[in-house]
Amino acid sequence: GEDVEQSLFLSVREGDSSVINCTYTDSSSTYLYWYKQEPGAGLQLLTYIFSNMDMKQDQRLTVLLNKKDKHLSLRIADTQTGDSAIYFCAETPGGYNKLIFGAGTRLAVHP
């Protein structure tokens, strides 16, 4: 079946690293995505990883993929208050037009 699970809440201190975790169920997903939703706004595509990769780095963002365990993580280095948002992971079992989203992890950054 198709199900994406994320922990609901994460609190970190400004300047620390944040790690947001996600597990998915469909091993046929070619791409896995991370989106960010700021309060009152729509989602924005943050980054993605192709299923044959283990890691992808994009400035402060690092995506790690463990295909064996179907586990995806997003690490944000030097977390800032502007990173406070809800982060969604999404898998693509039906192709990239049909994303299955997790419920989102709310990241709170405090001084």
Add this chain to the structure above:
Amino acid sequence: NAGVTQTPKFQVLKTGQSMTLQCAQDMNHEYMSWYRQDPGMGLRLIHYSVGAGITDQGEVPNGYNVSRSTTEDFPLRLLSAAPSQTSVYFCASSSSGPPEYFGPGTRLTVT
């Protein structure tokens, strides 16, 4: 360049009423899609389009219709509103691949 625009921002309907949620993009994107976001859940795909004249169903299409007569516009029609359709609706677009740009959302309440 306005990106993805949605109207209205808020709407209250009575059960059985019909209405159209508007979505437009000015980026000449071929791919457009509609999602709904319910509390504690990830976004769920309602309908999507890969170009003018081409639409297809997503995960939760029942009770909704779409058409794509131009590249720019992708309206979502609620045929006979039900309380279960109370949600926040997001329109998204991309040149290819996954949704990249999301609109600000329409908050719909059906009483």
